[in-house]
Amino acid sequence: MNHSPALNHGVLPQLSKRTLAVWRRNFLVWKKMAIPSLLGNLADPMIYLFGLGYGLGSLLPQVAGVPYIAFLASGTVCASTMNAASFEALYSAFSRMQMQRTWEAILYAPVALDDVLAGEWLWAAAKATLSGSAILLVVSLLGFVASPLALWALPVIFLTGLTFSALGLIITALAPSYDFFMYYFTLFLTPMVLLCGVFFPQEQLPFLVQSVAAWLPLTHAVALVRPLLFGQVPSHIALHVGALLIITGGAFWIALRLTQRRLLK
Numbered sequence: 001m002n003h004s005p006a007l008n009h010g011v012l013p014q015l016s017k018r019t020l021a022v023w024r025r026n027f028l029v030w031k032k033m034a035i036p037s038l039l040g041n042l043a044d045p046m047i048y049l050f051g052l053g054y055g056l057g058s059l060l061p062q063v064a065g066v067p068y069i070a071f072l073a074s075g076t077v078c079a080s081t082m083n084a085a086s087f088e089a090l091y092s093a094f095s096r097m098q099m100q101r102t103w104e105a106i107l108y109a110p111v112a113l114d115d116v117l118a119g120e121w122l123w124a125a126a127k128a129t130l131s132g133s134a135i136l137l138v139v140s141l142l143g144f145v146a147s148p149l150a151l152w153a154l155p156v157i158f159l160t161g162l163t164f165s166a167l168g169l170i171i172t173a174l175a176p177s178y179d180f181f182m183y184y185f186t187l188f189l190t191p192m193v194l195l196c197g198v199f200f201p202q203e204q205l206p207f208l209v210q211s212v213a214a215w216l217p218l219t220h221a222v223a224l225v226r227p228l229l230f231g232q233v234p235s236h237i238a239l240h241v242g243a244l245l246i247i248t249g250g251a252f253w254i255a256l257r258l259t260q261r262r263l264l265k
Contacts, residue, residue, distance in 0.1 A: 015118060016115060018110075018111045018112070018115040019114075019115045019122065020119070021111070022106065022111070022115055022116050022118070022119025022120065022123070023122050023123045023126070025106075026096075026120070026123040027123065027126075030127070037127075038130065038131070038134060041080065041083075041130075042080075042134055042135065042138075044080075045076045045079065045083075046135075046138065048072070048076060049069070049072060049073060049135075049138075049139075052072060053068065053069030053072045053073065054069060056068065057069045063200070063201065064201060069144065070144040070230075071226075072198075072199065073135075073142070073144045073229070074139075074225055074226040074229040075199065075222055076139075076198065077132050077135045077139065077153065077225055078132070078157075078160060078196075078218060078221040078222045078225050079193050079198045080131050080135045081128045081131060081132035081160045081161055081221070082128075082160065082164045082189065082192070082193075082218055082221070083131075083189070084127055084128040084130075084131035084132070084161070085124050085125060085127070085128035085160070085161040085162075085163075085164035085165045085168060086164050086165075086167075086168045086184075086185075088123070088124035088127050088128065088168075089120065089121070089124040089164070089165045089166075089167075089168025089169050089172060090168045090172055090175075090181045091178065092124075093120050093124065093168070093172050094172045094175060094178065096120070097172065097263075103116050104263075107263075113256075113259060113260060113263060113264060114256065117169065117252075117256055117259055120165075120169065121162070121165050121166060121252060121255075122162075122165075124165035124168065124169075125158060125161035125165045126158075126161070127161075128161030129154075129157050129158045132157035132160070132161070133154060133157060136150065136154075136229075139229070146229065146230050147228075147231030147232075149228045149231055149232070149233070150229050150231075152228050153225045153229065156221060156224045156225050156228070157225070159221075159241070159244050160217075160218075160221040160244065162244075163217050163221075163244050163247050163248045163251070164217070166247075166248050166251035166252040166255055167217070167251045168184075169251075169255035169259070170251055170255045170258060171184045172255075173259040192213075192218040192219075193218070195209060195212070195213040195216065196216050196218035196219040196221075197213075197219060197222045198218070198222060202214075202219070217243070217244060217247050220240040220241075220243045220244050223235075223236070223240050224237065224240050224241070
């Protein structure tokens with residue numbers, strides 16, 4: 001498949017009208033089933049929030065100085081964003097790449113593979129931002145947001161979406177089938193939910209596990225979002241934002257190279 005324009009060999013994509021055209025194409029398709037899609041993304045985190053928050057929370061004292069459901073709510077915003085970005089960058093992107101051959105059809109136009117992948121990346125991040133923002137809105141309506149500082153969580157949600165979209169595209173470039181994604185969820189995403197402070201403070205973990213969790217992207221997202229929802233300025237903002245940016249840039253570069261190797265033969 002050598003009919004695409006010249007490739008960009010930088011780390012991050014050169015966003016262009018072609019990139020936005022790919023993004024818009026995905027948006028128009030999604031718009032036809034937007035409400036069921038949003039409800040589907042909301043269902044799982046809301047079950048955890050209400051089931052654990054009110055059920056288990058009624059048995060627990062305050063956690064980090066707040067009711068357990070408020071503690072859980074901030075972690076749920078991040079976990080929901082991670083899952084939405086991952087599902088879109090894995091199952092939906094793989095379908096367009098491998099099953100529907102949508103990427104191949106787009107590449108017959110004057111569009112580079114860089115543009116296609118960047119469009120998919122931005123679209124997955126945008127969809128994840130919708131999911132995370134919807135959870136944030138619900139949390140706000142329930143009274144678990146203490147300050148307008150929570151609005152600063154929105155750019156963090158988008159950055160988190162970019163991070164996990166880029167990571168998901170790596171797996172999509174490697175996957176021979178849908179079944180391959182279960183390894184990613186089981187061995188990477190699920191442990192992160194348990195280790196990165198979504199359900200309980202990381203301080204409860206053994207020191208060695210804390211040291212490993214400190215390197216995981218969800219840890220940085222939670223460290224930024226949770227204080228904002230509590231009306232506090234996060235500590236070490238530059239460290240957490242910088243870590244997410246580095247992971248995002250490196251993951252997208254790897255995803256692009258692997259996708260080029262897979263499709264441009």
